[in-house]
Amino acid sequence: MTTKLTLTTARVENLPCEPDKQQTIHWDAKTPGFGLRVTSAGARSYIFESRLFGKTLRVTIGDARAWELGRARTEASRLKMLVNEGKDPREVKAEQRQALEARREEAARQDVLFGQAWDAYIQERKPFWSERHFRDHVQHASEGGVARKRGQGLTQAGPLAALRALRLPDLTGPRIAQWCPRRSRTEPPRRLNREPGVEADAAMVDCG
Structure with missing residues (x-):
């Protein structure tokens, strides 16, 4: 027969695991569905248990050493409210985690620079291009300043180099329009060497 008792800080620290059992759950008389699980190894954690659509549902709230008793009770009450609304707390938590990851990924994308993208x-497309076509793409976004492999002096920056430090959200139409006239005044229109079957892409740098 399951017995209940009002959990206190002292009881949480001292309640034992029953002999010959791997774990014992001591249910709280104060908060429905709230309990303390004690394992034979001495681990103590708060749990919540209820029934949803006819099935038993159990959620681990957390380590009793990390969760203050009152806070754990409050969490159990919150989980009970979700169950009363017909929601599975585990599914709600998974959805919240997915939403958080999506926000983090979106924030990370916002910080990606044009040069990184x-x-x-071009590394992803390299297997589908000739070496010359790949080299053209590299050169058009190169920042230059590297000793030439042939001849003397340093390499010059490619026409896309000025955009490398821009965040992708900042690569707007007005910003591109501002960049194009400046390139047109300093050099004639240039295009990458296209190959049969290779799609037109952002590598075209004809602002004329």
Whole structure:
């Protein structure tokens, strides 16, 4: 027969696991569905148990050393409210985690620079391009300043180099329009060497 008692801080620290059992759950008389699980190894954690659509549902709230008793009771009451609304707390938690990850990924995308995106793009496309076509893409976004392999002097920056430090959200139509006239005044229109079957892409740098 399951017995209940009002959990206190002292009881949480001292309630034992029953002999010859791997775990014992001591149910709280104060908060429905709230209990303390004590394992034979001495681990103590707060849990919540209820029934949803005819099935038993159990959720681990957390380690009793990390959760203050009153806070754990409050969490159990919150979980009970979700169950009363017909919601599975585990599914709600999973949805919240997915939403958080989506926000983090979106925030990370907002911080991606054009140069990073360009480099990742050409590396992904490299297996489908000739070496010359790939080299053209590299050169058009190169920042220059590297000793030439042939001849003397340093390499020049490619036409897309000025955009490398821009965050992708900042790569707007007005910003591109501002960049194009400046490139047109300093050099003639240039295009990458296209190959049969290769799609037109952002590598075209004709602002004329």
